[in-house]
Amino acid sequence: MAVIDTLPASDILPAEMKTHPVIPVMDLNAQDRPAKKAILRGIRGVIDRNEFVQAPIGQKFEAAFGKWLGQDHVVGVNSGTAALFLALKAMGVGPGDEVITTPFTFIATLESILYAGAKPVLADIESDTFCISPAAVERAVTARTKVILPVHLYGHPADLTRLDAVARKAGAKILEDTAQAHGATWNGRKVGTYGAASAFSFYPGKNLGAYGDAGAVATASPEIAERVRLYRNHGRHSKYQHEVEGYNERLDGIQAAVLLAKLPYLDRWVKARRSQALRYNKALGIASVRSKGIEVPPVRPEAGHAYHLYVIRAKEREKVAGQLKAVGVSTAVHYPIPLHLQPCYKHLGHHAGDFPESERAAKEVLSLPLYPGMTKSQQDRVIRAVKNL
Ligand SMILES: Cc1ncc(COP(=O)(O)O)c(C=O)c1O
Known part of the structure; x- marks a missing residue:
């Protein structure tokens, strides 16, 4: 599940990546240290x-x-x-x-x-x-x-x-x-x-x-x-x-x-996830980011979100993921194909259009890096990269 990309050849690296390694979506070593x-x-x-x-x-x-x-x-x-x-x-x-x-x-x-x-x-x-x-x-x-x-x-x-x-x-x-x-x-x-x-x-x-x-x-x-x-x-x-x-x-x-x-360690890890998510929500839930077709999903008042993943919606997801990757920010998609459209479940008899919200989510969701142990400066880089799209 961890997405750990390798760096492209140094002569084609954008300036930011020459000094900073790629930020993974999750980093178990950083969390478990x-x-x-x-x-x-x-x-x-x-x-x-x-x-x-x-x-x-x-x-x-x-x-x-x-x-x-x-x-x-x-x-x-x-x-x-x-x-x-x-x-x-x-x-x-x-x-x-x-x-x-x-x-x-x-x-x-x-x-x-x-x-x-x-x-x-x-x-x-x-x-x-x-x-x-x-x-x-x-x-x-x-x-x-x-x-x-x-x-x-x-x-x-x-x-x-x-x-x-x-x-x-x-x-x-x-x-x-x-x-x-x-x-x-x-x-x-x-x-x-x-x-x-x-x-x-x-x-x-x-x-x-x-x-x-x-x-x-x-x-x-x-x-x-x-x-x-x-x-x-x-x-x-x-x-x-x-x-x-x-x-x-x-x-x-x-x-x-x-x-x-x-x-x-679990409670403090969940707390760390929540405070990182809060920083993302504040930094990315703004009009100038929304104008790029990016949406930070709301949290229900009854819910204490555990932020296993920090997932945004991006209208032009592949383009956004590509641009973030180019500046050393990894992303992932959970999940690109809803289960009713999986080849192995053809026998259930469903078709495209049967579950429109699931199908829209599968096209738009994008998971950003979030894990206990992610530093503030790493997160700032992710925020900057999204704001600079
Ligand atoms: C929502 C959901 N259900 C079930 C499972 C299955 O868990 P496991 O991989 O431990 O079999 C997973 C794990 O990836 C999951 O994300």
């Missing part, structure tokens, strides 16, 4: 104690993450994708059920529904937050709707108040895709505690990231937690007695140790 010693100590401990699989270090992380989140049960698994899939299974989702989600997300959200054997039903996003529209969800509800699966995209919470009302009316449950929203809040409470369950990803670039793949399901329900525990470990409680057919989707010990060492 203060935690590195503890991380290495943690990894070493796992090796010394052979705590590789289903070991106490995993439970230790689950307890610590549950305490940080304010949720009763956390079950560690081996990716965010597994967290979504196993949470759906544990919520009883299967063939014949419908799960409503957004086409403007990373593919894993939709994959998990199909893995569970259910039918994905797509509902368009809101133009301001990029998250699923409760009104569109309400229109998509049928008698078969079992779960509503909102994604807190980029770290901005979906409208959990209105989604909860729609879910109650439909007799459906909410599963939150919290992969990008560690530390985000809705009405002052952390997201990931609102739905019947929530799925976290600890992919390395996430707000809390492992040094490999990892994820977790969080829930207040002891039944859902117990089922995820069973499913992640071949459906067993004891070594060779299998209650159900399960999977091998356990959180591994080394990743648990990395996450445990990084967790104490």
Whole structure:
């Protein structure tokens, strides 16, 4: 996910780049520097104690993450994708059920529904937050709707108040895709505690990231937690007695140790993301930048944005990205193709024009560099570059 460009040959470098290296979209080394010693100590401990699989270090992380989140049960698994899939299974989702989600997300959200054997039903996003529209969800509800699966995209919470009302009316449950929203809040409470369950990803670039793949399901329900525990470990409680057919989707010990060492830094990292985002909002949310076809998306009053990504809209995105790259500012696009237009999902039967807000977002969104450890002068360079477009 990190975009680290190489410098062009020095004779064609613009003046600014001759003295400054390229600014990446994210820089894990810069973020993790203060935690590195503890991380290495943690990894070493796992090796010394052979705590590789289903070991106490995993439970230790689950307890610590549950305490940080304010949720009763956390079950560690081996990716965010597994967290979504196993949470759906544990919520009883299967063939014949419908799960409503957004086409403007990373593919894993939709994959998990199909893995569970259910039918994905797509509902368009809101133009301001990029998250699923409760009104569109309400229109998509049928008698078969079992779960509503909102994604807190980029770290901005979906409208959990209105989604909860729609879910109650439909007799459906909410599963939150919290992969990008560690530390985000809705009405002052952390997201990931609102739905019947929530799925976290600890992919390395996430707000809390492992040094490999990892994820977790969080829930207040002891039944859902117990089922995820069973499913992640071949459906067993004891070594060779299998209650159900399960999977091998356990959180591994080394990743648990990395996450445990990084967790104490999470709040200050989210705070750093927020203050950098605030600087961008102030500097770029001005008329002269807007006149270049660039828009800084608003944040809902109920939302505590966790700024996993800082995403603007740019009408002429490719041109803007090219101009920023020329002065050493990397950008990225999350995501250029909405899921209903992906070749692999032709079978869902959708066409261009079906979800206009998702399609417009896919054409316009542009992620700017933002990460804990980014210096003020680096950010000033990004701001200058955008203002000079
Ligand atoms: C919104 C969203 N959902 C799900 C996932 C899947 O997580 P993982 O990569 O850990 O399987 C991701 C991760 O990239 C994501 O961004």
